Amino acid sequence: MTWQTLRRTADREGTARAASPPKSATEPETAPAADPRAGGILQLQRTHGNAFVQRLRAEGDDRLLRKGKPREKTDEEKAEEAAQAALPHRLVLINEADPAKKQMSDAVAPSYRDFVAEVKELTGRDLGTGFGDTVRGLGGATEKVGADTVSWHKTARTVDVNQDLPWVLLDAPANGRQYFTLYLRHKDADAEEQPGLVTRFPKETKFYHNGDGGKVRKYPYVNVSAIAAKHGWTPIPAQPGWEKTYTKREWWHFENRGGNSWYQSLAEIYTERQIVAGIQGFAKGAAGANQYGARLQREGVPDDVLAKIFPKVKQGNLALHLPVGEGGANLADDVAAVQEALILAGHLAGPATGAMDPATLAAIRAFQASRKAAASGVIAVADPIHRALGAVKPAGESPKKPAAPKPPAKTPAAPPPPTVPATPSP
Ligand SMILES: [Zn+2]
Missing domain, CATH: 1.10.101 (Muramoyl-pentapeptide Carboxypeptidase; domain 1)
Incomplete structure (x- = not known):
């Protein structure tokens, strides 16, 4: 939880409590101060309850609690700060000009930008904006159809590209799974064909999806999937049931694993402490152990880390x-x-x-x-x-x-x- 989130939570809870009468003897009698920091710990305990203060302490964020002299950091906090500073990668903006400010790991952002530049050069289309999901929070459980709780979106090495462009999709099944090849129209109507890259579709071509209408028979098209692969970005197969459920088709999803396991990719951008706390956000207690333990192990989570996640x-x-x-x-x-x-x-x-x-x-x-x-x-x-x-x-x-x-x-x-x-x- 960030400082901003904490502050918003504090403000919200403060407002709610001020607006409604005390419900029980444990509820605060006094209205909270406008700035929760003004009264220090005792004031915070009164206005937000002891559990809130305990949570701040557990998260090691002393900024709401601090009054007067900043307290000395504990050895554990210093070690965590050092671990964070030593992480090899961090999240960066994919594209400075993207109004949505979507992020990915700087381990793969350069390769994604190269992919975007090459697609733009040939098609005039910009895959550096209009994203669906990019990085997802580590702790989130998801109920969304087609989304996985142990998802590569959590590693910040994944993008869902803009689905609203005039895409032309071909079926491309492989290894018994359904994939798609993605095309966009070449910006130059007279562009030469290039094997595997620039194509004029033969008359008999059956399209899985044609977002470009009648033009598809007249113009050259660029194989965007091939350009992605060249830069290390690969698709994932459609999930079972994709024929009936759009969100399971996954044709818009590209990821660059760089040879890593899921856990290795997380460990590039999160400390072990953050990974343990994050996974505990969706995999808790005996139920979490039974549902996720073996799966997480297959995704590369080491046994000593599993033991910390699941006491x-x-x-x-x-x-x-x-x-x-x-x-x-x-x-x-x-x-x-x-x-x-x-x-x-x-x-x-x-x-x-x-x-x-x-x-x-x-x-x-x-x-x-x-x-x-x-x-x-x-x-x-x-x-x-x-x-x-x-x-x-x-x-x-x-x-x-x-x-x-x-x-x-x-x-x-x-x-x-x-x-x-x-x-x-x-
Ligand atoms: Zn995705």
Whole structure:
């Protein structure tokens, strides 16, 4: 949250509270000062509540709280400032002349400007303005059809180009997915054809979309997709269901990953602390862990960062960051904790290794079967199987005694059940 947003929030909350009578004993009795800073922390607590002040502190923004001498920065704050200063890239305006002031990472802005210049040279059209989405906030969850919460728009290496130009689109399916090739009319009616770049469409051409009417048979057209590719900007496939839903067609979307993973691209413009807080904006608690953990791991989020995003959730004696088993994120300390519990439960021979393997997968399935649960092979965070496994006690121990430190390998409580062979996943 920026200083400006905080200030707006403060002003808005102040106005709202001043306009309505106190609702409860915890509501402030006094009207807020015009400038919340005027009265310092005590005044802020009165007018905005303690939670608001706590939030300012948590965000490390002391400007609303400061009165008189600025306080000394903590070591943590200094480290964060240094981390921000050391980031290799930052957001810049794509085009100084764009009235919408859209931004992208300076890692890719030069290549995008080169693409724009070449398209303009050949077509007279300006793809440096009229954008749809460009960079999106990291923390936002999105309900919009066609938009993805783990989106490359969040990396600032993506643009949705102006859809309102007289585009001519051809179907260009590849690898079983739907893509489109984008054309704009050449500014010179007599332009020579150039293979792969300047084309006169043959009569039999079937257009996916013709935004240029009858001219399309008379003039030369420029392959804008080819120019984009030359500068490192590639399309993404249309999403399933694109035939019926316009927003899933994605023909306007270009991104320049530069060989990075999603996480590597984020880490160019955000500190680890900002990434953790940002992802927690859409992936929270057990539900977030189950929905996003493995996906984020596939997008390159390192395991130690995943562990910070998703603090352990404890059920009985078993605490987990993320799902364990088939398709789970399988963080090493999660796997070790599950293995220890399975050993206690008599479903696995020790020792716990922290590495997911066929024996552990089989033991998870066997434990699920013993609890009459579907043998999915995965333990989701805070699901009934997590609870059941957290409640397992070693044989002969009193229910109160914590089970953790006991080396379980030497005291097999029960003979292991017949091993179910792990079915390899596709
Ligand atoms: Zn897009």
